[in-house]
Amino acid sequence: MTVDLSNLRFSQEHEWVLKIGENQVRVGISDYAQKQLGDIVFIEYPEVDTHVRANETMGTIESVKAVSELYSPVSGKIISVNTELEDTPEMINENPYKLGWLVDVELSNIDELESLMNEEEYLAFINEGVE
């Protein structure tokens, strides 16, 4: 799967952020993260209209083997969640950057995007972690 990642921003918790509106972003987990987790079988995301804060947990993602926290890369209000994933959580493994998106957030502080990594920085970040 080749995806153009140049429009994405990444967090240190391996979430990606895509700007989808003036003040709105879509959030998912990176390809690296889904590979680390393995087969994803369950997702618990925040409810629509709840407020999330950057670097705080907003839900849970479970693979066959393990339970992991889902961190919000930004602060704001949840405006939409990908309910398709309830029945097909494996979509996160198969297509993490498109069909496997998790939530849409209305930003409360657009400046937070500046602190996230771009593609190049993120790839360097992953490589550092591996060594």
Next chain:
Amino acid sequence: MSGSRITLRKPPLFPLYEVYGAKVIDFGGWALPVHFSSILEEHHAVRTGVGLFDVSHMGEILVEGRDAESYVNYLVTNDVTKLNVDQAQYTAMCYPDGGTVDDILVYKLEKEKFLLVVNAANINKDFNWMKLYIEDHVKVTNISDSIAQLAIQGPKAERVLQKLTHFNLSNIRYFGFAQQVNIAGVNIAIVSRTGYTGEDGFELYLDTEKAEALWLKIVEAGAEDGLKLCGLGARDTLRLEARLPLYGQELSNRITPLEAGIGFAVKMNKESDFLGKEVLIKQKKQGIHRKIVGIELTGRGIPRHGYKVFSQDGDEIGVVTSGTQSPTLKKSIGLALLDKDYSEIETRIKVEIRNKKIEAIVVKSPFYKKV
């Protein structure tokens, strides 16, 4: 996802894990593959085809000498006097208070020579425990480091393995074994029709140095039948569906074999005395207060080891010992140690997951039985 700097023990086939793309993680101090491709793929391969596991981290303890049989029989709850040479038996080894030291396989190699296969995390504990009860004319040796173990499992296991040997594998019955079998030019000390997956299959014990050669031969022979390399992740989901206990979860020094539901491996009436007998007899007579049962979540979530279980009235009634999303059944299943008043099939219970109480029900187990 942070790495640790603790040195992990590496099994003999460790160099191959990397070659075959395994994701290696820390399993009780061992660097072991959690999966090669994906847990689900590997799981399905074993249920419908064939999978190959390296389980060389398991321990092997050799017991031999004039009184080997009576010595082993005193240590274990099952009756090893019922074994013929070339038969294996599943058993528990108990403390005098009935708690479980380990669950093990006993292979009768000769009249007074037995191989005990023990859990990796328990090797030293078991060996030291056994030495405490050592008798004259019995020699106990921990040969774990010189023995590798490969498990080939699944409905196509025999077919794949048979390609590599002239020995007629269909002669080996369930829990039977053959010794000194030539497979692909490698001498295999023991080939047993045993496993930890709920499927047909074999476990192969051989010299550590020969393990890599055998692994490569099996991979080659299995290619046309879609053999998958399998990690510990699939081994865990497979054994859980088949309701095979895992030491440290369904069994421990605080859980007796009767509570764990492996009473079939406790022979109260065997002739010899055995460690734990008194307590276990009493427990059987008076009835156990808690037992391992199968559960299924009816609400959303996946039960995991350590989650608390509650009654509909909100009383804490036990704990989840193992749980997963069953790859075969596509349901959230688990095993739980529950107060026996709540252990009847179809009893409605709740499992606490991240501070929420999720609806669940006690169900029949095993969850999966091969046809």
